[in-house]
Amino acid sequence: MDERSLHRLIGTIIAPERLEDDCAVIPCGDRLMVASTDMLHETTDFPAGMTDWQAGWMATAVTLSDIASMGAAPGQVLLAVGLDKPERLRGIMEGARDCCTAFGAELVGGDLDAHRELTIVSTGLGTVAPERLVRRRGARPGDVIAVTGPLGEAQAALNGYDRHRKELLEPQPRVKEGLGLGRAGVSAMMDISDGLALSLHDLLAVNDCGFSIDTGRLPLPAGVPEDEGRELALYGGGDFELLFCAPPGILPVPGVEAHVIGRVIVERTILADGKPLDRRGYLHEW
Amino acid sequence: MDERSLHRLIGTIIAPERLEDDCAVIPCGDRLMVASTDMLHETTDFPAGMTDWQAGWMATAVTLSDIASMGAAPGQVLLAVGLDKPERLRGIMEGARDCCTAFGAELVGGDLDAHRELTIVSTGLGTVAPERLVRRRGARPGDVIAVTGPLGEAQAALNGYDRHRKELLEPQPRVKEGLGLGRAGVSAMMDISDGLALSLHDLLAVNDCGFSIDTGRLPLPAGVPEDEGRELALYGGGDFELLFCAPPGILPVPGVEAHVIGRVIVERTILADGKPLDRRGYLHEW
Incomplete structure (x- = not known):
């Protein structure tokens, strides 16, 4: 379970x-x-x-x-x-x-x-x-999907990439970014503590639309081979970036780093490069 | 420690x-x-x-x-x-x-x-x-010291007095009583989770006065020999009654059971029947 x-x-x-x-x-x-x-x-x-x-x-x-x-x-x-x-x-x-x-x-x-x-x-x-309150529910087809910074860094440190130890051990919550995005009027937001894939599935559970990402656009951890980096970015735990959806006209938000990684779609599914994305990542198990 | x-x-x-x-x-x-x-x-x-x-x-x-x-x-x-x-x-x-x-x-x-x-x-x-906020600080010499119900019942259950199992296992927080006492204007209040003696010492630490109680007035757990009951009432943990100080004119407060057990004094000490009361009770130890 x-x-x-x-x-x-x-x-x-x-x-x-x-x-x-x-x-x-x-x-x-x-x-x-x-x-x-x-x-x-x-x-x-x-x-x-x-x-x-x-x-x-x-x-x-x-x-x-x-x-x-x-x-x-x-x-x-x-x-x-x-x-x-x-x-x-x-x-x-x-x-x-x-x-x-x-x-x-x-x-x-x-x-x-x-x-x-x-x-x-x-x-x-x-x-x-x-x-200015932003919830997980609120994404609309046509919104862009974006994240506030590189994904997979914490997991990269656990895999031995010591240059990411600080991100693993002294994570920086995106407080300024969350406030800026709330002010700008993003439509849905959450933090990515258990990996991007699980977070997208969490958004799917409470929205009446779907999410399509392009893995080529994921901001990857520096110094990690690209294939491994992409795996870490999708499924690694311990990240503290924000994942949000926003009408395209809102970006860029002053003072907030934002990487667009995909788009909200009508079909209720999660796609990565057009194929269904596994619901896996960091989960407590008993 | x-x-x-x-x-x-x-x-x-x-x-x-x-x-x-x-x-x-x-x-x-x-x-x-x-x-x-x-x-x-x-x-x-x-x-x-x-x-x-x-x-x-x-x-x-x-x-x-x-x-x-x-x-x-x-x-x-x-x-x-x-x-x-x-x-x-x-x-x-x-x-x-x-x-x-x-x-x-x-x-x-x-x-x-x-x-x-x-x-x-x-x-x-x-x-x-x-x-209506009541803090631990605020007791004044001349105030009465009172509690909202019998003390030592949870510890009595742990000592084998099964008639008190319900008080031990399904404690009732004194929500109505706390609201009534706040409305009435009591001067200081706390809950007695680690025993009366420790709670009085906690009050001593933040007030510029002292506390003198009469152990003969303590509401004791029913069905327990008096000496043991008094020990449990003073030092037993797990009680959920409120301990408060109040100008004498305030009592009784409608709808709130209150047992006066002593009086706030000028001297910065805790007395039980005129003798210093040990600072002991339930404490986590390492």
């Missing part, structure tokens, strides 16, 4: 439309609050050689990326830490604080627990004007 | 006043939002014999209790679940949803992860009018 099968089960227990986006959306005065929670733990999420500071940074970056993908501005982060060794706490908290500071958020609290395996759950809150 | 020593370390990394309360406080239009996150896991938090439904209920109750302790109304809950076995998910989610429904909150999302040991992190959001 994989994560997405379990998500379907959850859709029978809580309102399914609540599960469509990277964040929950909550009324907050005349603005909207978005909220996201993410669990990471040592075995599956923290690569060998990662420092405690980097673990704290990454746990925070993951939730800030979710906030960015809604077009929202990050506000507060809470961190629940299941600590295996107390001496790790300082590095983790400093990494989380520094990531918050770098992206305009504040670390405001959390919880501590003793745990056999280091486990960090970050919860992020952000705000956005209602007209 | 224990949890509270690590909290002091955290106070050197993030604003210490952020750590004083059960929830973080965040501006939200003309109201305030409160946010709390709590990590529970099988070994230390879920008693033997607890069902998955009860684990989901308890994880949710813990965060709703934090919200109640600020005088706020619960709004939304996010649940991050580190699952050891996929077949446990349905029960956990249904327990969380049912606890939300019972107390006027909505389960709006979360995250799923595969984990060796069942780990649940609940994050709760609530709102409150600024003038």
Whole structure:
């Protein structure tokens, strides 16, 4: 059984439309609050050689990326830490604080627990004007499909391409880009944490249209042979770029790197170079 | 090293006043939002014999209790679940949803992860009018000290008093009570998750006064010999009652059970029957 099968089960227990986006959306005065929670733990999420500071940074970056993908501005982060060794706490908290500071958020609290395996759950809150909120649903045939930067870099580092270690260990959530794209009026957006192919399938699940990409246009990780790079860009996990759809006239958006990789189509399918694209990538398995 | 020593370390990394309360406080239009996150896991938090439904209920109750302790109304809950076995998910989610429904909150999302040991992190959001927010800081000499119900019941169940199993396994957060006490204008409040003695020491740490209780006035768990009951009421963990201070004229508050157990004093100390009260109770240890 994989994560997405379990998500379907959850859709029978809580309102399914609540599960469509990277964040929950909550009324907050005349603005909207978005909220996201993410669990990471040592075995599956923290690569060998990662420092405690980097673990704290990454746990925070993951939730800030979710906030960015809604077009929202990050506000507060809470961190629940299941600590295996107390001496790790300082590095983790400093990494989380520094990531918050770098992206305009504040670390405001959390919880501590003793745990056999280091486990960090970050919860992020952000705000956005209602007209600037971007959801996964909203793509329209004729829109371009684009991403904010090279794909597959984190997976490239895991495959031994050390020049990409920094992207793997100290990921940069696309906060400025998410805000710019929300302001510009993109039609649908999400972050690509489990690989481009799975993300496109996630968009397919909530939109009444399809997505056709041209793998020749994918921004690939530097220094990796092209065939391997394309595989990593399609199916590698750990990227923090945003994937979005937009009416063609909107691009370029000032200050936002955007690589057009395809087009939204009427037929409800995912095509890569005209052929169906596998639904595979990074999934938790039990 | 224990949890509270690590909290002091955290106070050197993030604003210490952020750590004083059960929830973080965040501006939200003309109201305030409160946010709390709590990590529970099988070994230390879920008693033997607890069902998955009860684990989901308890994880949710813990965060709703934090919200109640600020005088706020619960709004939304996010649940991050580190699952050891996929077949446990349905029960956990249904327990969380049912606890939300019972107390006027909505389960709006979360995250799923595969984990060796069942780990649940609940994050709760609530709102409150600024003038009704209650913090741990605010007690004044002359205030009465009170609790909303019997103490030590959860620990009594762990000690084998089966009549208290329901209080242990299906705790009831004091949401209605917290709202009523916030409206009435109590001066300081928190929930008693780690025992009365530790909670009083937590109040001492953030107030410029002291706390004197009369152990003869403690509401004890039914069916437990008095000496043991008093020990459980002072030092047992797992209770979900609220501890608060209030000007004497405020009580009784309509619809809120309140047991006066002592009085706020000028001297910065904790006294039980006139003698210093140990700072002990439930603490995570590494």
